[in-house]
Amino acid sequence: EAQREGGARIRLFDTLMLQRTRRRTDLENDLRRAIGTPELHVVYQPVVRLADGAVEAVEALVRWQHPLHGALSPVEFIGIAEDAGLIGALGQVVLATACREFAQWRQRYPERGPRLLAVNLSRGQLPEPTLVTGIEDILRDTGMPAGALQLEVTESLAAQDEAVQMRLHELKRLGLTLALDDFGTGYSSLASLYQLPVDLLKIDRSFVSQLETSAHHRVLVEATIKVAKSLNFRTVAEGIETVGQAEILRAMDCDKGQGYLFARPLQTDAFEAWLQQRQPSWRG
Ligand code: C2E
Numbered sequence: 001e002a003q004r005e006g007g008a009r010i011r012l013f014d015t016l017m018l019q020r021t022r023r024r025t026d027l028e029n030d031l032r033r034a035i036g037t038p039e040l041h042v043v044y045q046p047v048v049r050l051a052d053g054a055v056e057a058v059e060a061l062v063r064w065q066h067p068l069h070g071a072l073s074p075v076e077f078i079g080i081a082e083d084a085g086l087i088g089a090l091g092q093v094v095l096a097t098a099c100r101e102f103a104q105w106r107q108r109y110p111e112r113g114p115r116l117l118a119v120n121l122s123r124g125q126l127p128e129p130t131l132v133t134g135i136e137d138i139l140r141d142t143g144m145p146a147g148a149l150q151l152e153v154t155e156s157l158a159a160q161d162e163a164v165q166m167r168l169h170e171l172k173r174l175g176l177t178l179a180l181d182d183f184g185t186g187y188s189s190l191a192s193l194y195q196l197p198v199d200l201l202k203i204d205r206s207f208v209s210q211l212e213t214s215a216h217h218r219v220l221v222e223a224t225i226k227v228a229k230s231l232n233f234r235t236v237a238e239g240i241e242t243v244g245q246a247e248i249l250r251a252m253d254c255d256k257g258q259g260y261l262f263a264r265p266l267q268t269d270a271f272e273a274w275l276q277q278r279q280p281s282w283r284g
């Protein structure tokens with residue numbers, strides 16, 4: 001009896017595994033086809049200076065509107081792109097699209113528009129031999145100054161190994177800004193931070209969301225900002241949703257903030273409308 005039940009359980013397990021593998025293979029094929037079509041597009045989330053609310057930067061975030069499954073999260077399909085060897089192509093499309101749109105905003109809104117364009121790089125993109133030349137090509141083709149580009153890699157990735165760190169130095173030599181994303185979720189020692197060619201720490205949303213309720217998190221964030229400052233890193237807090245969180249961060253002297261309080265990630269047109277109607281007030 002027990003054995004039979006076990007057998008049934010294994011068959012059910014196999015079926016679930018098979019379904020999952022199928023969905024993944026299907027998504028891989030769909031993604032291969034979707035790259036370069038409007039199914040994959042870029043949305044933009046502003047980053048503001050906490051001292052006065054001025055728009056400092058805009059982060060490009062990829063979106064996939066799948067014909068069958070609807071809106072898929074990058075958290076799900078970036079991993080698929082990496083496994084399928086598609087991450088290089090995907091990254092190039094995102095970067096080229098974002099640079100092109102950003103160039104227009106620089107022309108139309110030289111005063112109130114963002115000064116920096118932030119684009120994410122994932123684990124699988126860093127070892128690609130064509131990464132650096134690919135970025136150089138896109139910068140040249142879109143007329144994007146390297147000084148206006150910020151690339152973001154997660155803290156856990158940057159702390160990883162020497163090859164990754166050499167890559168970061170190569171990127172830095174292009175003259176762009178490097179940010180450590182999701183800071184606080186990895187385990188980089190202060191010593192390793194000091195060696196990284198990084199300009200900016202993005203304090204992870206998991207800390208920001210607890211600022212009003214947890215003294216422990218307040219202490220951690222305040223200490224992080226102090227250390228960052230003394231090592232000459234700028235700081236950005238991500239995932240700010242309330243005025244209270246923004247006030248605490250501003251009092252801690254955090255440089256910039258990003259989150260739903262200011263704006264959600266917006267389609268191109270909506271971002272432009274947001275820029276136009278925006279009253280520079282730090283309350284969002
Ligand atoms: P990330 O770079 O840390 O981006 C911030 C994420 O937090 C975004 O999720 C954004 O929509 C979300 N977020 C921003 N403000 C708030 C807030 O106030 N509350 C909450 N709850 N969430 C907020 P998204 O767009 O789903 O992206 C998730 C991650 O996927 C990104 O994290 C990034 O690591 C990766 N990613 C996104 N776009 C790209 C891309 O074009 N290329 C690569 N390689 N990775 C990307």
Ligand code: MG
Nearest residue numbers: 059120152181
């Ligand atoms: Mg990011």
Ligand code: MG
Nearest residue numbers: 181182202238
């Ligand atoms: Mg982040």
Ligand code: MG
Nearest residue numbers: 182204205238
């Ligand atoms: Mg994050």
